[in-house]
Amino acid sequence: MSIARIRLTQGNLNNSHFYLTSCLAMFPADSIGGGNARSRASRLLRIKPLDGESLETDIDGKKNIFRKRDWVTAMFKRANAKLGDYVFIKMQNDGSYEIGVDKSEGST
Numbered sequence: 001m002s003i004a005r006i007r008l009t010q011g012n013l014n015n016s017h018f019y020l021t022s023c024l025a026m027f028p029a030d031s032i033g034g035g036n037a038r039s040r041a042s043r044l045l046r047i048k049p050l051d052g053e054s055l056e057t058d059i060d061g062k063k064n065i066f067r068k069r070d071w072v073t074a075m076f077k078r079a080n081a082k083l084g085d086y087v088f089i090k091m092q093n094d095g096s097y098e099i100g101v102d103k104s105e106g107s108t
Contacts, residue, residue, distance in 0.1 A: 002026045002091040005102065010083050016073040017065040018087050026091055027059060035062030048092070049075045050100030075101060 004023035012018045024032070033041035041058035048054045049071050057068035066072065079085070079101035086102040 004089045005086045006089070008081060008083060008085050008087060008101075013076060013081060013083065016069045016076065017063075018072070019064050020059060020066070021064045023089060024059075024064060026089070032059045032061040033067065035060060037067065040067070046094075046096040047071065048096050048098045050098065051075075051078055054096070075099070079103065 006018050030043040031041050044056040057066050060067045081101045090098040
């Protein structure tokens with residue numbers, strides 16, 4: 001099982017995203033699309049946010065972020081995410097990705 005941790009910046013919090021650049025290798029190449037919704041990837045990823053509804057999305061290959069972001073806003077809000085917290089991404093045995101906020105090292 002692969003695990004990635006991404007430290008949150010104020011820009012991530014303000015714009016409801018986090019960059020996947022450091023962990024792109026954990027995602028199938030055909031799940032990375034172009035820079036707009038018309039150039040969506042051929043494979044959608046199954047995302048399981050902690051305490052949230054599962055969803056499917058691809059990766060915007062121009063920005064290296066998940067294309068759908070409403071769930072990120074909700075996840076940040078539920079976790080009361082702050083600057084310096086981490087997002088963790090765990091690839092599950094069924095090919096889905098569990099994603100949540102790790103507050104153990106963030107600011108208070």
